Amino acid sequence: EPNIKAICDNLLQKNVINKFERDSITQRMLDRAEMARQLVDTVTSKGNNASTLMIEALKQVDQHLCNEIERNLALANPTGVQAGAQGVRDSPPSKAKGSWKNCETIQN
Numbered sequence: 001e002p003n004i005k006a007i008c009d010n011l012l013q014k015n016v017i018n019k020f021e022r023d024s025i026t027q028r029m030l031d032r033a034e035m036a037r038q039l040v041d042t043v044t045s046k047g048n049n050a051s052t053l054m055i056e057a058l059k060q061v062d063q064h065l066c067n068e069i070e071r072n073l074a075l076a077n078p079t080g081v082q083a084g085a086q087g088v089r090d091s092p093p094s095k096a097k098g099s100w101k102n103c104e105t106i107q108n
Contacts, residue, residue, distance in 0.1 A: 001032040003061045010057040016050045
């Protein structure tokens with residue numbers, strides 16, 4: 001998947017992931033869904049800043065997908081309450097808290 005590879009390259013340039021992680025995520029044996037899953041898992045484990053940089057890279061690579069994710073999140077959570085905000089212990093708060101709001105186009 002060229003978009004996932006482009007996001008990985010962007011994150012590699014920003015030192016969010018290393019070459020080993022990029023190669024592991026983009027190996028040819030993985031299907032697109034598994035590549036995306038591995039990318040998200042790798043980056044979110046590194047915290048808020050890394051997650052925010054991944055979202056910014058996604059905006060640059062695929063603005064339409066970013067808008068679609070934002071729309072789906074709004075439909076799934078019409079009150080706008082963050083996961084974990086009401087004291088639910090089973091679901092931890094989002095690491096990229098509020099990062100999907102206003103998925104505006106990024107100008108290069």
